[in-house]
Amino acid sequence: MKRFLLLALLIGSASYSASAQSAFDVPAQYSFSKPDDYAQVEPQVLSTINWLEETPANQDVTRRQQAHRFLLAWASGSPKVSIGLQPYVGELAGKNTALLIAYMGGWTRYSLQHPGDKDALTLNTEGVKSMLKVYDLGGIDKSKGMENLRAVAAKGELDSWLRSKISTK
Structure with a gap:
């Protein structure tokens, strides 16, 4: 009886683990030629962003690359979202695409969830918070810039740090 319960428990946990890992699928077929094309996949865009923030950068690398391509394709032409990349972002990211x-x-x-909010500080803050989440998950080489950013955020000084970095030209 104990063997049966143990076997059932192992099989159940293995199938749960497999289903949890495959719960997210990157859209395989997408085309963005008109504004409606972007709007139709917004739920998948949000799911993709969330999955990227929940999955260490060195895990499920193929799916991560597919997710990156999908998100870049969507963001590069979206009529609703215009991402501002300040020089500090490239300095923090370095060669790390993740x-x-x-x-x-x-x-x-943040832009999709708060369409009327165009505040540069808020948008930059949301971007940086996401960078920190991904960095903290692991699977990314340590960097002095990201370690310094972690310390700034831990001290509660992220807003003032970002204000000094954001160009308002």
Whole structure:
């Protein structure tokens, strides 16, 4: 009897684990030629951003690359979202695409959820918070810039740090 219960428990947990890992699917077929095309996939855009923030950068690499391509394709032509990339973002991300995409994702999610809010500080803050989430998950090489940003955020000084970095030209 104990063997049966143990086997049932193992099978149940294995199938739960497999279904939890495959719960997110990157849209495979998408085309963005008119404004409605962008609006139709907004729920998938938000799911993609959330999944990227919940999955360490060194896990499920193929799906992550697909998610990056989808998000970039959507963001590059979306009539609703215009992402502002300040020089500090590139300095923080360096050659790490996951951090750059995380910034874009945080900005995008906030823009979609708060369409009337165009405040540069708020949008930058949301992008940076997303970068920190992805960085803290692991799977990304440590960097001095991101470690400094973590310390700034931990001290509650993110707003003042961002104000000094945001160009309002």
